[in-house]
Amino acid sequence: MRELKAAVVGCGWMGANHARIYADMNGVDLVAVADKVIERAAEVAKRHKAKAYSSAKELFEREVPDVVSIAVPSKFHKDVALEAMDYCKNVLVEKPIAVNSSDAKKIIDEAKRKNVRLMVGHIERFNPAVVELKKQIESGRIGRVFLVEVQRIGPFPSRIEDSGVTIDLAVHDIDILNYLFNEPVKKVFAFTGRKIHPNSEDLLTATLQFDSMVAVLNVNWLTPTKIRKLFVTGEKGMFTVNYLTQDLYFYENASIREGIDYPEMIMGIAEGNMIKLRVEKKEPLKVELDAFIESIRRNSRAPNNPEDALKAIATVEKIIESAKKGQVV
Ligand SMILES: NC(=O)c1ccc[n+]([C@@H]2O[C@H](COP(=O)([O-])OP(=O)(O)OC[C@H]3O[C@@H](n4cnc5c(N)ncnc54)[C@H](O)[C@@H]3O)[C@@H](O)[C@H]2O)c1
Incomplete structure (x- = not known):
């Protein structure tokens, strides 16, 4: 097996994790990292015996x-992505693919033109609990899906100055809705607020209407504890996913007996079984990078389609438009 040479551009919080995973991967050699703050590149490079540069160029x-x-x-x-594609045939861009759909399209078009394998780091697709949830939904366990609710709330990470909570955080769940259900968003009604962020919205509530279901997003950087949860309610029950702990539960609908009386009902006897589904916990970023490397080795398509990343940006833009206009769009 030929050893693949890997590089990372941007050695902040996320880039340092990409570097760690490439450096630990069998058959991959982390050769170099770059950061415009050379000390950051040097620190990450030293940790993994790679070379440090102060720019992608x-x-x-x-x-x-x-x-x-x-x-x-x-x-x-x-x-940075356009520059990288001049030199490298396999480019992974962290999520969101770009800050607007026009930039996202330029990246995707350039990848096609230069025949570059392009992947966008929509990490939650590689969260083992989400992968199992998709299998469960596809097996028909929950029947028709009526409602999806998302909570992605937590404190404000002050290093994020350039993005609002919609494009930075909600984009994860918007992509997961597409990954799980593959239905176009019909209508959006959203509310955003800026409470402590210096430039952008840090509070989002949005309702997304699809043909067959509705999704409600509650996303913010204001809550003092980090919660990342997904609830999927359908005909036969409800799934809950905790993205952080990778726990997946299924709450079965009760089969309502005839003649249930009031004391039984208030004691919760109308509830069905709650089943914890087996999920083998893994680091999602490692699964993601392993999948990308595997696609290179097999000469197959990148494990997720960049067009999906563009769809997620289009929905982000609809949400922002709805919040600005105070209208359904
Ligand atoms: N997939 C996930 O769960 C996840 C989590 C966090 C961040 N991210 C994404 O990763 C990206 C980076 O986020 P972060 O939290 O690591 O940010 P960060 O601020 O911690 O790191 C960014 C680094 O890039 C460097 N940099 C800036 N411009 C540069 C340039 N032109 N060339 C080289 N280096 C440059 C900065 O000096 C900094 O060290 C963002 O797009 C973010 O959305 C994804």
Whole structure:
């Protein structure tokens, strides 16, 4: 097996994790990292015995990586991704693909034109609890789905200055809705607020209407504890996913007996079984990067389609438009 050379551009919080995973991966050699703050690149490079550069350009002029992860702030994704595609045939751009659909399209078009394998880091698709949830839904266990509710709330990470909570956080769940149900969003009604963020919205509530179901998003950077949960309610019961602990439960609908009396009902006897489904816990970023490397080795398509990342941005834009206008869009 030929050893693949990997590089990472952007050595902040997420880039350092990409570097760690490539460095630990069998058959992959983390050759170089870059950050415009050279001390950050140097620190990550030293940890993994790689080379450090102060820009993507410098890195690409001196190294020939087979694969590169781009983990710079989202507003720079377009420029760095376009530059990377001049040199590298396998490019992974962190989520969101870009900060607007026009930039996202440019990245996707360029990847097609240059025949570059492009993947967008929609990490929750690789969360084992979400993967199992998809299997369960497809097996028909819950029947028709009526309602999806999302909670992605927690404190404000002050390093995020360039993005609002919709494009930075809600984009995860918007992508998961597409991954699980593959239905276009028909209508959106959203409310956003800016309470403590210096530039952008840090509070979002949105209702998304699909043909067959409705989704309600509750996303913010204001809650003092981190909660990442998904509730899927359908004909035969409800699934709950805790993205953080990777726990997946199924609450079965009760088969309502004839003649149930009031004391039984208030004691909860009308509830069905609650089943904890087996999920083998794994680090989602490791699963994601393993899948990307595997697609390179097999010469197959990237494990998720960049067009889906573009769809997620289009929904983000609808949400922002609805919140601005105070109208359903
Ligand atoms: N998949 C996930 O769960 C997840 C989690 C966190 C962040 N992210 C994404 O990862 C990206 C980075 O986020 P972060 O939290 O690591 O940010 P960060 O601020 O911690 O790190 C970004 C780094 O990029 C460097 N940088 C900025 N412009 C650069 C350029 N042009 N060239 C080289 N380096 C440059 C900065 O100096 C900084 O070290 C964002 O797009 C974010 O949305 C994804």
